[in-house]
Amino acid sequence: KxxxxxxxxxxxxxxxxxxxxxxxxxxxxxxxMAIPNLIALVALSGVVVSETKVYLKRIGKVS
Known part of the structure; x- marks a missing residue:
């Protein structure tokens, strides 16, 4: 409304x-409009890093 x-x-x-x-x-x-996106990027950065590590370990790129 x-x-x-x-x-x-x-x-x-x-x-x-x-x-x-x-x-x-x-x-x-x-x-x-960029402000909520920047907040989400900062909030999710830890999740992205951890998921990237899991992925790279799964495909054998990182020991």
Whole structure:
């Protein structure tokens, strides 16, 4: 429901903004989408390292 209200607000505010401002806001929100991904990468890095070691041991690359 929150997204619906945000969309409605954007429809009414958007025509009064400059193209430069719209692109700046779009760039900011694209950058903010990276934050959850970075948190997940840090949180899962230990799992990735351990699974890589298991895999390499299984295929015989590491003793």
């Amino acid at each position: 929150g997204y619906r209200w945000l969309y409605i607000l954007a429809v009414f505010i958007g025509p009064y903004m400059t193209v430069s401002a719209v692109w700046t806001i779009a760039d900011i929100f694209n950058g903010l």
